[in-house]
């Protein structure tokens with residue numbers, strides 16, 4: 001009942017020219033695949049050119065970050081209002097933002113609220129560090145991150161039915177990305193990821209009720225490739241993947257989306 005979802009996070013890679021080339025290379029073949037939501041997250045400056053190139057395509061665009069204010073004196077920042085013209089999704093709380101740019105749970109919460117109040121659907125990232133995992137604290141860390149990120153947000157908030165055109169809270173996509181698996185080539189096993197994602201869905205059920213929790217898509221992220229995607233999406237609790245490195249190669253990303261379509 002949940003449509004599988006695969007997003008490619010290009011991080012700080014690709015010039016505008018390279019981004020255009022990569023998209024043109026993948027577009028028609030991605031469009032030929034059915035039954036999977038496919039999303040690309042290029043750097044900010046490539047969103048506008050890709051938005052033009054992707055008119056009429058099934059590929060949807062996502063920003064990698066945003067500020068929580070609509071406009072103002074925030075040199076170097078990009079607002080939800082600006083992004084709303086160009087993309088439907090925004091990655092929030094990625095571990096690299098938390099680690100290198102000091103993003104706290106509180107900032108992530110403000111951003112989630114701002115995205116939903118605008119027209120953007122957040123892809124909310126949560127994940128534990130290696131030492132937290134080894135200390136058996138994964139469940140506690142994820143519960144804290146998720147609860148804090150969604151603080152003050154009701155499942156019914158900003159429903160598209162309200163006529164405001166805002167994103168509905170339950171459209172939120174959660175990405176479980178263990179930090180020890182990101183960019184390391186050491187992915188979690190399908191079993192580990194499925195068990196953890198099951199408990200994340202339990203936390204969501206506690207916050208928003210079982211029915212809503214069952215509708216929210218929860219992805220796995222961390223060293224996903226064409227060679228291991230099957231391990232993840234063959235678990236019914238794992239609704240797809242947030243892919244970093246492998247999304248920068250057309251053949252790899254196509255393989256990941258294609259296999260997800262075949263298995264689900």
Ligand code: PGA
Pocket residue numbers: 009177181182183184185221222223224242243244245246
């Ligand atoms: P990776 O990155 O696939 O390169 O491990 C995943 C992510 O950070 O979203």
